[in-house]
């Protein structure tokens with residue numbers, strides 16, 4: 001069974017005038033099909049306003065479709081009886097860590113989720129410890145979240161989500177407000193989590209570098225999925241991506257430049273080491 005499945009998903013927001021009267025509808029997601037299998041790392045790319053957040057909010061029933069269907073762990077999110085199950089299956093991490101952290105002490109904050117689920121107290125403490133360890137924040141358990149860096153706060157927010165033991169974690173531009181170090185920290189944490197807990201990860205981002213290790217990539221534009229494939233397939237299509245106002249990772253761009261100038265390098269290079277190998281080979285051939 002798929003972990004996340006959308007079929008012909010449509011979501012329309014109401015457009016309102018200054019007085020608050022509904023003056024029309026705006027279709028933010030327009031007939032989207034996606035499939036995410038358990039344990040996969042799937043990335044969703046798209047420039048501002050392409051509908052990524054609206055789609056993400058369907059994955060734990062913050063929004064329910066106005067057309068089509070979203071299943072989370074096999075459950076239709078439109079069914080009110082499944083709400084708890086859906087919310088427990090897929091945890092969400094948002095852009096701004098300040099809006100997600102409510103506790104005044106780190107460990108208390110991480111414990112809120114399981115507490116709300118009615119988890120017994122000693123089990124809560126076990127989960128808090130385990131989750132903080134998984135994101136590398138255990139030594140900060142007694143700290144006040146206010147004093148942490150953006151990256152650390154975001155890792156606490158992630159710990160708060162995994163303490164609820166979801167099978168799937170949806171991260172909606174979790175690094176958008178972070179400096180380069182914070183971004184690296186959070187990304188490393190997400191990858192560690194996948195390895196240790198085998199959770200399904202859905203990462204919404206517009207940083208191309210964050211996508212190279214994904215199993216599958218969806219590109220969105222104007223509410224539609226316009227490209228889908230492995231990172232290599234997606235980043236081989238530099239011109240197509242430009243059409244959707246997206247770049248390719250720097251290393252892919254550099255490889256593309258060299259390829260255009262006649263060096264024997266294939267399309268869709270994703271890793272620096274790969275590029276170095278090809279350059280070395282090309283040099284040897286010339287020598």
Ligand SMILES: Nc1ncnc2c1ncn2[C@@H]1O[C@H](COP(=O)(O)OP(=O)(O)OP(=O)(O)O)[C@@H](O)[C@H]1O
Pocket residue numbers: 013014026027028046047048049050051052053054055
């Ligand atoms: N609450 C809302 N009410 C009305 N329109 C909205 C609302 N939220 C988003 N929209 C509109 O829906 C479209 C898709 O927005 P969405 O936030 O899903 O895109 P996004 O790809 O996540 O963008 P970003 O990268 O800026 O977060 C945009 O045109 C946006 O203006």
